[in-house]
Amino acid sequence: MLGQLIRFGLVGGLATLVHMLVGISLIGAGMAALFANLAAFLVAFGVSFIGHYGFSFPQKTASLSSAFKRFILVAIGGFLINESLLALYLWLALGPEVPGLILSTGSAAVVTFFVSRNWAFRAR
Known part of the structure; x- marks a missing residue:
């Protein structure tokens, strides 16, 4: 379980980084912060799901x-x-x-x- 927890943290950290980069980029491009945050959440959600499905919980059924x-x-x-x-x-x-x-x-x-x-x- 410790290995899973570490992999979960790594994927979560990557998803958070993606969220921040997308959000900051969109705000910098002139998008309203609330819309940029929503768009960034959706992109980060994709990263999070793919990472958890394939890496954090690879023995899933x-x-x-x-x-x-x-x-x-x-x-x-x-x-x-x-x-x-x-x-x-x-x-x-x-x-x-x-x-x-x-x-x-x-x-x-x-x-x-x-x-x-x-x-x-x-x-x-």
């Missing part, structure tokens, strides 16, 4: 179609967990924003890993 549909739900759920925890952290004024972002993102990543491993990429 779920079909490509099934894993894709499930991973969409996992990605949306991970985003909602991240955003909710960050909002709660900020609302409670528990500290500076950056540690809150790290905490919320890390928490969402742990949940996303286990749901991906045990549901999204596993056969029924």
Whole structure:
């Protein structure tokens, strides 16, 4: 499982880098930030799914179609967990924003890993 967790982190890091590069490039080209962020999320989602399907969980038994549909739900759920925890952290004024972002993102990543491993990429 440690190897899977490391591969998951590598793919997640790559997807995050792609997200940032696409978003920054689109904003630099004049696109509104919210639209650029959405476009960047969609590109990064593709990188994330392909990486997790082929690299993080290579022993999966779920079909490509099934894993894709499930991973969409996992990605949306991970985003909602991240955003909710960050909002709660900020609302409670528990500290500076950056540690809150790290905490919320890390928490969402742990949940996303286990749901991906045990549901999204596993056969029924």
